[in-house]
Amino acid sequence: MYKILLTLWCIISFISAQSIIGPGNTKLNLFNYLIENYKTNSTLSYNNARDVMYSIIDLGQDNTLKGIYTNYTITIDPSQDPRPQTNALNMNCEHSWPQSMGASGSPQKSDLHHLYPTRGNVNSSRGNKPFGEIDDNQTDKWWRLDYYSNNIPNQFIDEYSEVDNDNELFEPREDVKGNIARSMFYFYTIYNNVANQNFFDQQKDVLFEWHKLDPIDEVELTRTYAIANYQNDIPNPFVIDSTLIRRIWYLNCFxxxxxxxxxxxxxxxxxxxxxxxxxxxxxxxxxxxxxxxxxxxxxxxxxxxx
Known part of the structure; x- marks a missing residue:
């Protein structure tokens, strides 16, 4: 019975991801609608946000915690303070929208809709680089699990995140590109008053492509509602409605x-x-x-x- 109920819940949840938010609104009207209806006025402190992310939001059933960019995996004891454990095992908190580009203040610094566990070395490698598609021949480092390579991998290539230091770009592994894109559109919209405009403009188009190629799944949907429990019951609208990005930025007008x-x-x-x-x-x-x-x-x- 439990499995049946869980399956039904997943189906219902997935359907809800197709909900239309702000029907009849497009472009600036829809952009403003999201700010008015999906901007939280309450986030956890940064320390508490990381503790909740590590020990509740992203913790697997076997007490494992996986890094967003490389699938680097550690095991922690959720009954103990999580941050000393993650720090000791080279896992920290990635701001998909970098602090130096507008995420350093409150409440955006601790808004979990754009935060992810990340292997420390990879977090540093990404820094505040914009996201983008990198020519394999231009990649300086290929990051996967707990290691990196300077050479093009001959297997599992889609499981690597890449960094191009010359062109200042970072490319996440294939199966999280859509998640990252929806976090980025969320931050730019909700915190538009502090988000760096040039930073957004130089990656907007590729983020839209990633959003289309890596669509919303049940795991991402479950995550945004889990986060909502700590942020005024407000999920990331870009995870709830897959049409928002197109309707705001890419709807042709005639x-x-x-x-x-x-x-x-x-x-x-x-x-x-x-x-x-x-x-x-x-x-x-x-x-x-x-x-x-x-x-x-x-x-x-x-x-x-x-």
Missing amino acids: ENINSQVLLDNILSSENYSSNYDINSDTNVNIFDLMYILNRESGQNAYFICD
């Missing part, structure tokens, strides 16, 4: 579309484009138009987006 073009191209199934599928049901129909169209009085023109 002005002065006459009614014939609208009928011939937007509502025609053979010309279907996900750009118009605002409610993400794989159909473009009147429900999408109700969200995004405003008709100017006395004009035969439509304006898509806000």
Whole structure:
């Protein structure tokens, strides 16, 4: 019975990840909607946040703790103070959005939605570098588990995180790229008043690609709700709704579309484009138009987006 209930819970949780947040809102309207509705006014102290992350949020059933970038694994005793244990075993706290780029103050420094356990050496190697795709021939270090290599790996290459010191880039291992991307979009949105704009701009496009290639899964969804228990019951909205990034930054807008073009191209199934599928049901129909169209009085023109 327990396994059945757990399976049902996972299914329900995964479905909730497809929920549409702020339906009818796009671009700046949606951006502001997230700030108004998903900004926590309460985070733990930095010490307590790390303790909770190490001993509750990211602790496995066998008391193992895994680093986000290399899957480096340690075992701790959750009944004891976790930080002395993690420090002794070269595990510390990674700010996916670096402190030097806006995450040094309160409450953002201890906001768990962008914090992860990380092997200490790898954390230092990343530093405050932006994320990006690195040409294998440009990689200076390949990090995996508890070791690194200066040479291109001949196996398990997707399990390595990479650093390019010349071009100041860091590339996480493949199966956490989406997680990192959603944390980054979260920080930039929620803490936009302190987030370094240039830092965001130089990696925004690649983060969007990672978000699409590494979609939300049950583990990530469970994590964001576990964090919410400590932060005003507020999860990371970018984990709850996979359409947010596209609807804010990548929704194509078209002005002065006459009614014939609208009928011939937007509502025609053979010309279907996900750009118009605002409610993400794989159909473009009147429900999408109700969200995004405003008709100017006395004009035969439509304006898509806000």
